[in-house]
Amino acid sequence: xxxxxxxxxxxxxxxxxxxxxxxxxxxxxxxxxxxxxxxxxxxxxxxxxxxxxxxxxxxxxxxxxxxxxxxxxxxxxxxxxxxxxxxxxxxxxxxxxxxxxxxxxxxxxxxxxxxxxxxxxxxxxxxxxxxxxxxxxxxxxxxxxxxxxxxxxxxxxxxxxxxxxxxxxxxxxxxxxxxxxxxxxxxxxxxxxxxxxxxxxxxxxxxxxxxxxxxxxxxxxxxxxxxxxxxxxxxxxxxxxxxxxxxxxxxxxxxxxxxxxxxxxxxxxxxxxxxxxxxxxxxxxxxxxxxxxxxxxxxxxxxxxxxxxxxxxxxxxxxxxxxxxxxxxxxxxxxxxxxxxxxxxxxxxxxxxxxxxxxxxxxxxxxxxxxxxxxxxxxxxxxxxxxxxxxxxxxxxxxxxxxxxxxxxxxxxxxxxxxxxxxxxxxxxxxxxxxxxxxxxxxxxxxxxxxxxxxxxxxxxxxxxxxxxxxxxxxxxxxxxxxxxxxxxxxxxxxxxxxxxxxxxxxxxxxxxxxxxxxxxxxxxxxxxxxxxxxxxxxxxxxxxxxxxxxxxxxxxxxxxxxxxxxxxxxxxxxxxxxxxxxxxxxxxxxxxxxxxxxxxxxxxxxxxxxxxxxxxxxxxxxxxxxxxxxxxxxxxxxxxxxxxxxxxxxxxxxxxxxxxxxxxxxxxxxxxxxxxxxxxxxxxxxxxxxxxxxxxxxxxxxxxxxxxxxxxxxxxxxxxxxxxxxxxxxxxxxxxxxxxxxxxxxxxxxxxxxxxxxxxxxxxxxxxxxxxxxxxxxxxxxxxxxxxxxxxxxxxxxxxxxxxxxxxxxxxxxxxxxxxxxxxxxxxxxxxxxxxxxxxxxxxxxxxxxxxx
Numbered sequence: 039x040x041x042x043x044x045x046x047x048x049x050x051x052x053x054x055x056x057x058x059x060x061x062x063x064x065x066x067x068x069x070x071x072x073x074x075x076x077x078x079x080x081x082x083x084x085x086x087x088x089x090x091x092x093x094x095x096x097x098x099x100x101x102x103x104x105x106x107x108x109x110x111x112x113x114x115x116x117x118x119x120x121x122x123x124x125x126x127x128x129x130x131x132x133x134x135x136x137x138x139x140x141x142x143x144x145x146x147x148x149x150x151x152x153x154x155x156x157x158x159x160x161x162x163x164x165x166x167x168x169x170x171x172x173x174x175x176x177x178x179x180x181x182x183x184x185x186x187x188x189x190x191x192x193x194x195x196x197x198x199x200x201x202x203x204x205x206x207x208x209x210x211x212x213x214x215x216x217x218x219x220x221x222x223x224x225x226x227x228x229x230x231x232x233x234x235x236x237x238x239x240x241x242x243x244x245x246x247x248x249x250x251x252x253x254x255x256x257x258x259x260x261x262x263x264x265x266x267x268x269x270x271x272x273x274x275x276x277x278x279x280x281x282x283x284x285x286x287x288x289x290x291x292x293x294x295x296x297x298x299x300x301x302x303x304x305x306x307x308x309x310x311x312x313x314x315x316x317x318x319x320x321x322x323x324x325x326x327x328x329x330x331x332x333x334x335x336x337x338x339x340x341x342x343x344x345x346x347x348x349x350x351x352x353x354x355x356x357x358x359x360x361x362x363x364x365x366x367x368x369x370x371x372x373x374x375x376x377x378x379x380x381x382x383x384x385x386x387x388x389x390x391x392x393x394x395x396x397x398x399x400x401x402x403x404x405x406x407x408x409x410x411x412x413x414x415x416x417x418x419x420x421x422x423x424x425x426x427x428x429x430x431x432x433x434x435x436x437x438x439x440x441x442x443x444x445x446x447x448x449x450x451x452x453x454x455x456x457x458x459x460x461x462x463x464x465x466x467x468x469x470x471x472x473x474x475x476x477x478x479x480x481x482x483x484x485x486x487x488x489x490x491x492x493x494x495x496x497x498x499x500x501x502x503x504x505x506x507x508x509x510x511x512x513x514x515x516x517x518x519x520x521x522x523x524x525x526x527x528x529x530x531x532x533x534x535x536x537x538x539x540x541x542x543x544x545x546x547x548x549x550x551x552x553x554x555x556x557x558x559x560x561x562x563x564x565x566x567x568x569x570x571x572x573x574x575x576x577x578x579x580x581x582x583x584x585x586x587x588x589x590x591x592x593x594x595x596x597x598x599x600x601x602x603x604x605x606x607x608x609x610x611x612x613x614x615x616x617x618x619x620x621x622x623x624x625x626x627x628x629x630x631x632x633x634x635x636x637x638x639x640x641x642x643x644x645x646x647x648x649x650x651x652x653x654x655x656x657x658x659x660x661x662x663x664x665x666x667x668x669x670x671x672x673x674x675x676x677x678x679x680x681x682x683x684x685x686x687x688x689x690x691x692x693x694x695x696x697x698x699x700x701x702x703x704x705x706x707x708x709x710x711x712x713x714x715x716x717x718x719x720x721x722x723x724x725x726x727x728x729x730x731x732x733x734x735x736x737x738x739x740x741x742x743x744x745x746x747x748x749x750x751x752x753x754x755x756x757x758x759x760x761x762x763x764x765x766x767x768x769x770x771x772x773x774x775x776x777x778x779x780x781x782x783x784x785x786x787x788x789x790x791x792x793x794x795x796x797x798x799x800x801x802x803x804x805x806x807x808x809x810x811x812x813x814x815x816x817x818x819x820x821x822x823x824x825x826x827x828x829x830x831x832x833x834x835x836x837x838x839x840x841x842x843x844x845x846x847x848x849x850x851x852x853x854x855x856x857x858x859x860x861x862x863x864x865x866x867x868x869x870x871x872x873x874x875x876x877x878x879x880x881x882x883x884x885x886x887x888x889x890x891x892x
Contacts, residue, residue: 057172068165083148084131085123087111087141107141114138192233192625193649195245201646212252214643215245219662223248224279224512226572227271227639227651228660236650237575237626237634246662247651248279249570251510253644254540257531259568261545263577268544269300269516271637271653272572276512276542277303277471278656278663281310284469286511288497290490292520294318294475300516303471309670313470315460319441319450319489320477325460328453329496330386332503335376335410340499341369343525347491348438350523363420364435370407370416371395377410385453388442395436396443400428440485447489462500469509472497487522494521498530507538514542519550527555531567543568547582571642574653575631583628590625590640590648626650705749706772709756713773713780723780726764733777735770737762815852824852 086092088108090101097103108120111134115121121134135141193201198215205212219225225248230241249258262268277300280287287307293299307314318324333340345368349361371391379386394403400421407417421428441447453459465472474493480486497513513534515521524530531541545551551560564571573586625648626640637653654660656667703711716723716738728734738756741763750756755769765773773780815824 061169061172065165065169068161068169072161079149079152080132080145081128083145084128084135087135088121088123088131111135111138111141114141191647193643193646194233195229195231198229198643198646198649199245205645210252210645212250212645213248214250214253214646215247217245219246219248219279219283220250221283222251222510223283224254224285225275225662226641227275227637227653229649229651233650234626236652237630237638240635241652244652244660247641247649253570254512255510255535255538256569256644257535257541257543257567258570258572259543259545259564260572260574261548261578261582262574263546263579263582266574266577267637267653267655268574270655273300273514273516273542273544274302274306274656275653275661275663276514278306278666280469280512281307281312281471282663282666284312284509286466286469286471286507286509288472288474288511288513290474290476290493290515292476292478292481292490292517294320294477296478299475300473300514301475303473305670307471309666313465313468314473315465315470316473316475317450317460317493318475319447319493320444320480321475322446322449324450326450326452326454326458327460327462327493327496328385329451329492330372330376330388331453332496332499333372333376335373335412338369338373338412338416341372341412341416342366344372344492344495345369346525347495348488349435351525360431363423364431366416367420367431368435370413370420371403373410373413373416374407377413378406381409387448387452388439389448389452392436392439392442395432395439400425400432403432438485438488441480441489451492462497463503466500466504466507466511467509481517481520484522487520490521491524494524498534501534501537501539504537506536510538510540512540512542514544516544518543518545519554523554528563528566531563535567541567547579548585549582569642569644573640574638575626575640576634576636576638578631580628580632583631586631586640587624587626587628705747705753705755708747709750709769709772710776713776717776717779717783721783724762724784725777725781733770735764735766736773736777736780737764824854827853 082092082096086096086104088104088111090104093099093104093107094101105120108122111131112119112121114137115130115134121131123131135145195215202213202215213220213223215229225246227247228241228244229247230236230244235241260268260272262272277287277289279285287303289300289303291300291303294301304314304316316324317327319327333344335341342365345365348368349364351358351361368391371394372388375388375391376386394406398406404417404421407413442451460472462472476486476490481490494515501507501511534541548560551563554560555563575583575586578586631638635652638650639653640648640650642648656663658664661667713723713736722739724737724739725733726735726737737759739762743758743763746756746763750769751758753768754766755772756763757766
């Protein structure tokens with residue numbers, strides 16, 4: 039609950055001051071009265087001790103005893119004369135009595151026998167009641183109570199963490215805010231201490247707000263205006279979280295070839311060495327996605343659902359009858375095409391259906407559907423319609439399928455050779471990226487939307503055919519409105535949830551969805567499926583901001599009022615009044631949304647409610663994946679080249695060729711490629727022979743174990759010895775074809791090392807000239823090795839010096855040995871130490887990509 043209480047400076051009326059003075063006077067008088075009685079009784083006792091007449095009346099004892107007390111108290115005070123009350127003060131008498139044990143006991147007895155009246159708890163209780171009696175009539179401190187009509191609030195980081203602990207006690211382990219991104223979660227943004235303050239200020243201290251798997255699988259709705267950053271701050275955070283944490287991602291990118299699209303998902307998954315599958319229906323080199331396969335011809339369900347993806351349902355009930363006829367005709371043609379393809383031993387082709395609708399007569403269409411009983415029944419009443427009705431319906435159906443007359447799209451959506459086809463059922467078994475790229479220019483018209491719907495329908499069928507997926511998948515549908523009407527969307531979302539697939543539906547505004555599904559239809563979809571809603575509040579239109587403000591709810595604010603008035607000019611004491619009023623206001627007003635900082639986002643989380651977080655892109659240092667993203671950028675220069683070529687008019691497909699699968703190599707393949715790379719550099723390797731004279735293992739001399747992939751040791755391809763890393767029997771089998779070349783390099787290295795030990799190989803330094811006794815020269819600037827022609831036969835890697843011959847070598851008298859960099863490392867070992875060779879070895883890994891140490 040939010041409160042807003044203005045500070046009011048006010049003075050109390052005179053009447054209130056009078057009542058307060060009376061109250062304080064009663065209280066003070068009630069306290070003073072017993073004290074005065076006590077002092078009076080004590081003074082009488084001390085006076086009586088030294089005055090005979092008073093002593094006799096007070097104690098009813100002989101007066102002569104007073105003389106004895108007077109003499110006794112005088113001695114106590116160190117005086118030779120008796121102590122007289124007339125001559126000494128009450129204080130002197132009290133001091134004298136306190137020094138005398140007899141006097142002190144007598145005073146205590148006197149006080150017990152003569153207590154001051156009134157004395158006791160009832161007296162003080164009565165005084166307090168009398169003192170408090172005037173206070174209720176003091177109006178200045180009587181504040182009216184105000185009820186809280188609206189309990190709305192925004193969840194802060196502390197509230198979310200407290201809620202997490204409460205949920206953990208009930209067995210629900212749901213972690214939204216944490217200092218790191220959990221293994222089963224995807225990153226959203228930064229959550230600070232003050233949710234409301236995050237709207238206008240960057241959070242100074244924050245945790246990472248995340249979507250845990252149980253919540254993400256209930257689907258997410260994202261609403262963000264154009265330019266709000268939903269791609270850079272939401273989609274890519276979901277993609278990189280998935281790639282790092284071993285989840286799969288399905289993307290339908292409607293900006294294929296544009297820098298603002300989602301093609302950056304490919305280098306992200308490549309960096310984490312996850313499988314990547316690309317389908318670009320407008321690229322002639324794309325793998326194929328046979329969208330007609332998997333449709334049953336035994337009944338009408340699959341074919342009718344396929345037809346509804348092409349022809350949306352009608353809003354007008356009077357038109358729905360014609361839609362149903364269109365569905366029946368399309369379903370009949372699809373089933374007939376599948377049956378004809380079986381007989382003709384060819385793949386079913388949707389382009390063939392377009393040709394039938396474009397070129398064949400009505401009689402030919404009817405004859406085509408007679409091949410299957412199911413198709414024949416579907417089409418039975420269609421061709422009995424008036425010819426004018428068919429002439430009007432058939433062109434409309436054909437026009438919706440126009441993308442499939444494009445030979446490139448037709449090829450991409452029809453089955454080809456086994457290695458050309460994408461198998462979604464297998465893809466869904468691994469944490470892969472399935473990327474679908476469609477150019478933005480192709481989705482403007484209805485036929486482009488049909489293509490999008492059919493691709494999504496094929497993906498859905500592949501998901502529904504699976505059981506519980508072994509890895510969770512995130513299905514990101516950016517620009518969701520471009521798909522048009524998707525039949526049974528509510529049921530589709532409910533069913534796909536059980537497969538561990540999260541749908542991320544991204545819209546620019548809710549009105550986009552309402553235009554497609556109607557207000558009631560979309561509300562039913564959202565109410566039943568989107569437990570998590572994310573709104574980028576800064577870039578929404580004013581109308582959407584007002585709608586969102588109502589959706590967020592209201593909170594209570596308190597307003598204090600203070601007034602002074604005089605009924606007459608000469609009235610010195612004004613009349614004052616005080617009031618407090620509780621009223622409603624929006625939890626976040628549209629004015630606050632309009633002034634929000636970029637990336638300000640509100641989210642509704644199950645069990646928590648609404649909160650505010652800051653969405654940050656990957657290039658923001660506060661992003662938990664910032665360091666990984668820097669590496670991704672450095673490894674993707676070919677994507678930048680593709681973008682630039684696109685702007686120059688060159689097709690992206692020509693610069694960025696697509697393959698059916700770009701999965702990481704196996705450990706065995708990696709070891710073989712690495713060994714080939716070392717051979718190119720003539721790195722130091724030794725082939726050890728067994729008792730039979732056959733190779734038993736290969737030693738990689740000086741290879742630093744910390745720079746080698748961990749899986750090579752886990753897969754038992756390599757072992758670590760005392761002085762080298764060497765192959766096991768399994769590793770030796772992996773590089774068996776390279777053994778002859780390894781032995782040649784070993785011979786070459788032994789010759790060079792022996793020549794160096796004898797001083798026949800030298801390092802060239804400026805000003806020196808080669809001597810006839812030198813058998814080898816190392817050029818420090820270029821790291822090249824040169825030998826005289828007489829030794830050429832001993833080195834299998836020697837070649838004549840080309841035009842780049844160093845100036846200090848006479849032409850025709852020296853030969854260059856290939857792989858000089860590693861040779862330089864070996865020969866430099868004696869002077870620069872073992873570290874030099876290890877560094878060169880680390881640089882010679884596969885593709886020269888850094889590999890994390892063990």
